[in-house]
Amino acid sequence: MNNNNNQKEKIPRSIVIANNKKQKEIKNLLSLRDEMIENSIDSILIKKFVDEQYEKINKEYQDKISKHNKQKLQNNEMLSKIKNIKKKREKAVEFLLKNKTFLEEHGASKEYVKKYVEKQYQDINIFYDITNIKPDDLDTDNDFSNDNVDFID
Numbered sequence: 001m002n003n004n005n006n007q008k009e010k011i012p013r014s015i016v017i018a019n020n021k022k023q024k025e026i027k028n029l030l031s032l033r034d035e036m037i038e039n040s041i042d043s044i045l046i047k048k049f050v051d052e053q054y055e056k057i058n059k060e061y062q063d064k065i066s067k068h069n070k071q072k073l074q075n076n077e078m079l080s081k082i083k084n085i086k087k088k089r090e091k092a093v094e095f096l097l098k099n100k101t102f103l104e105e106h107g108a109s110k111e112y113v114k115k116y117v118e119k120q121y122q123d124i125n126i127f128y129d130i131t132n133i134k135p136d137d138l139d140t141d142n143d144f145s146n147d148n149v150d151f152i153d
Helices: 013-038 043-105 110-127
Strands: none
Touching: 013 043, 043 110
């Protein structure tokens, strides 16, 4: 009964694949070791070979896990950035509506208010467009770009 309430979290496919590959490689390594023992190969050489292969297998596994974690972190950062942009867009639209009300209360023509609101709304939609966000844009620590630098000869 307790098991049904606490269902296991679904393990990501990349981690399942990495686990399966690691287990398969370890199984192959152990069979190689057994074959070496059967063929009377020096135990020191066998131990050295097995240790090197085991380290290699673990390194590959850790690389795949860290790659998965990095992608997960990037996805979380992307989601956070999108939420932030959506909040800023909502505030900009609220501010635009306040400006519209202000203009209407102070006698601006309906045509002027309509054009103003349409133009500002288009600008807001362009400025807060979330379709242009890329994972590379998440690194906001370096706001300087070498594209606009003029070097003195």
